[in-house]
Amino acid sequence: xxxxxxxxxxxxxxxxxxxxxxxxxxxxxxxxxxxxxxxxxxxxxxxxxxxxxxxxxxxxxxxxxxxxxxxxxxxxxxxxxxxxxxxxxxxxxxxxxxxxxxxxxxxxxxxxxxxxxxxxxxxxxxxxxxxxxxxxxxxxxxxxxxxxxxxxxxxxxxxxxxxxxxxxxxxxxxxxxxxxxxxxxxxxxxxxxxxxxxxxxxxxxxxxxxxxxxxxxxxxxxxxxxxxxxxxxxxxxxxxxxxxxxxxxxxxxxxxxxxxxxxxxxxxxxxxxxxxxxxxxxxxxxxxxxxxxxxxxxxxxxxxxxxxxxxxxxxxxxxxxxxxxxxxxxxxxxxxxxxxxxxxxxxxxxxxxxxxxxxxxxxxxxxxxxxxxxxxxxxxxxxxxxxxxxxxxxxxxxxxxxxxxxxxxxxxxxxxxxxxxxx
Numbered sequence: 001x002x003x004x005x006x007x008x009x010x011x012x013x014x015x016x017x018x019x020x021x022x023x024x025x026x027x028x029x030x031x032x033x034x035x036x037x038x039x040x041x042x043x044x045x046x047x048x049x050x051x052x053x054x055x056x057x058x059x060x061x062x063x064x065x066x067x068x069x070x071x072x073x074x075x076x077x078x079x080x081x082x083x084x085x086x087x088x089x090x091x092x093x094x095x096x097x098x099x100x101x102x103x104x105x106x107x108x109x110x111x112x113x114x115x116x117x118x119x120x121x122x123x124x125x126x127x128x129x130x131x132x133x134x135x136x137x138x139x140x141x142x143x144x145x146x147x148x149x150x151x152x153x154x155x156x157x158x159x160x161x162x163x164x165x166x167x168x169x170x171x172x173x174x175x176x177x178x179x180x181x182x183x184x185x186x187x188x189x190x191x192x193x194x195x196x197x198x199x200x201x202x203x204x205x206x207x208x209x210x211x212x213x214x215x216x217x218x219x220x221x222x223x224x225x226x227x228x229x230x231x232x233x234x235x236x237x238x239x240x241x242x243x244x245x246x247x248x249x250x251x252x253x254x255x256x257x258x259x260x261x262x263x264x265x266x267x268x269x270x271x272x273x274x275x276x277x278x279x280x281x282x283x284x285x286x287x288x289x290x291x292x293x294x295x296x297x298x299x300x301x302x303x304x305x306x307x308x309x310x311x312x313x314x315x316x317x318x319x320x321x322x323x324x325x326x327x328x329x330x331x332x333x334x335x336x337x338x339x340x341x342x343x344x345x346x347x348x349x350x351x352x353x354x355x356x357x358x359x360x361x362x363x364x365x366x367x368x369x370x371x372x373x374x375x376x377x378x379x380x381x382x383x384x385x386x387x388x389x390x391x392x393x394x395x396x397x398x399x400x401x402x403x404x405x406x407x408x409x410x411x412x413x414x415x416x417x418x419x420x421x422x423x
Contacts, residue, residue, distance in 0.1 A: 021126040022089040026419045028132055032208050032248040033418055034198060037082055038236075038393065039139065039191070040216025040384065042257035043069060046393050048224035049233035057241035058233075058395070061250065066396035066417070070409035072256050074344035075306040075357075076389040077292050079112050079143065081255030082213055084412040086122040086147050090345035095119035096146065097346040098291025102310055104350075111293065113142050115149040119347075123415045125150035127209055135170075135207035137197045139190045139215035147211065154207060158193035158215075159185055177204065188232045190215045195239035202246050219258040220382050244397060251418035253411040254392035259305070261363040262380035268373050269381070270303055271330035273356065274366035277309070280324045285313040288366040289352065292385055302371055303363040305386025308352035318353060325354065330362030332386065360388040398422045 016027040049055040050062075061067075073084040073091055075098060083096040091097040096117050101110045110117075124147070128134040134153035138144050141157040148155035154170035161175040162182055175182065178197045183189035191214035201207040222229040243250050263269050274288040292304035311321060318336075326334045335343065337351030344355075358364045363383055365371050373381070392411050400421040 017130055019126045019130050021123050022087055022093055022120050024088050024416060026088070026123055026126065026415060028127065028130065029209050029249065029419055030422075032202055032210075032246065033251070033422075034202075034210045034212060034243055034248045035085070035251045035414055035418055036195075036253075037085055037211070037213040038252050038254045039078060039214045040219035040256060040258045041252075041254040041393055042219065042224070042259075042389070043391060043393050044224040044257075045219065045229060045233060046395075049230060049237075052230050054230050054234040055237040057237045057244060058252075060244075061240070061252075061395055061397040065398050066394065066400065068394040068409055070253060070392055070394035070411045070413065071390045072254065072392050072411045074346065074387070074390070075291055075304075076256035076384050076386065077304065077306070078140075078216070078255050079146065081411060082143055083118065083146055084410075085253065085255070085414060086124055086211060087120050088123050088412050088415055089120060090410075090412065092341065092345040092347055093120050095347050095350065097350060098289075098308075099142075100289065100291050100293035101350065102287060102289045102308070102352070104310075107312075109289070111142075112146065114145040118146060118149050121150055122147070124148075124153070124209070124211055128153045133206065133208045134211075135198070135201050135209070136211045136213075137194045137201070138213040139194050140185075140213075143213055147213065154201065156197075158183060158190050158197065161193070161197070171206065177201070177206075185215075186217055188218050188228075188235065190217060191232075192235055192239065195236065195243075199239060199242050199246070202243070202248065216256075216258065221379055223260065223382070248397075249418060249422050250397040251414050252393060252395040253414045255411070256384040257389035257391055258382050258384055259361055259386075259388055260380060261303070261305070261361055261383050266380055268303065268363060269330070269361060270363045270365050270368075270371070270373075271328050271358070272365045272368045272371075273307060273309065273325060273328065273331075274370065275368055276324060276328055277321065278367065281313070281316055281321065285316055286311055286321060290364070290366055292383070303365050303373070303381060304383045305358035305362065305364060305388065307356050307364045307366070309354040309356060311353045322354060325356055330359050330364065331356060332359045333357040357386045360386070396422065
């Protein structure tokens with residue numbers, strides 16, 4: 001999809017200070033700029049809200065600015081994509097390719113809760129390094145430390161806004177600044193708090209470049225046309241309207257889409273590869289890792305459309321393992337670690353023996369006993385991780401001053417477009 005542009009820069013345009021991060025050049029923002037990672041915002045939510053007429057501010061952005069679609073990084077999970085967005089690069093560059101890993105050296109599982117796995121600097125840290133006022137606000141605290149990697153600026157989460165300090169978060173009493181009670185982590189209000197916090201940071205002069213990362217609680221729980229989803233979109237829209245009033249350039253993309261992964265009767269449609277492989281090769285011969293696993297498993301029961309398979313026992317034929325996986329209903333792709341790293345731009349040295357993606361509408365799991373689907377409380381399983389959740393919105397509030405190659409927009413191009421192609 002071509003992006004609208006206004007031709008070449010004016011002769012009198014002031015050349016802004018620039019810096020280079022991960023091989024890409026970025027200019028300091030000409031005005032307050034807000035980049036929003038709208039977690040789980042499948043394009044269907046944008047379209048359903050438009051049909052219902054509940055998002056006038058967003059629709060104005062789409063008419064007057066940029067309205068496009070982009071591809072999310074693989075796997076289509078929260079951590080890899082948020083880090084890709086702030087680094088302007090795929091996981092092969094920054095090293096984060098999941099929320100949850102098996103450390104091949106130690107044999108221990110690792111949940112990404114800090115910046116230990118990151119191998120690349122962020123655009124946010126780079127801009128702060130040339131004197132820009134930068135702030136990061138996340139819904140979930142699990143992302144804060146990674147997104148604030150190397151940042152001399154403000155970084156806090158809605159989940160833990162109370163008790164922030166200048167030393168750790170770049171701001172004391174963030175909750176007091178926002179002036180709202182801490183929201184429940186399983187609520188739409190968690191995301192709205194992030195947006196409200198961003199608005200207050202602009203109003204009080206604390207930040208001029210903001211990265212706001214929301215939660216996908218609503219999208220996991222409700223389909224696009226549900227009254228609850230439409231109400232959430234309307235609430236987000238009211239915050240977008242306020243950001244526009246403040247004169248901000250607003251750029252919106254998402255970390256992944258969302259797919260219904262339930263049967264007609266409402267029960268989850270899951271292929272438990274751990275059980276399949278235990279039956280074929282014996283317990284303990286292989287290990288299935290679900291990289292979607294994080295502290296918010298009530299969203300999804302640690303079930304998504306992408307898993308990694310490690311062979312743990314000597315003497316197991318890798319091709320036999322591959323064949324056993326490929327023969328299962330709901331499996332779309334079985335790739336070796338090297339194949340997956342090359343195809344999906346993931347760090348090869350952190351890959352498993354096999355990477356498996358699901359067909360549309362099918363979740364992949366380890367063993368059935370490893371997943372508490374009762375946490376879904378009778379709701380339909382809606383999740384992500386596969387190729388079918390790669391399509392995400394790419395929306396900006398302002399038209400572009402430059403045209404460029406847009407044959408393949410990626411969600412992690414959002415800073416490039418917002419900073420380099422908007423006047």
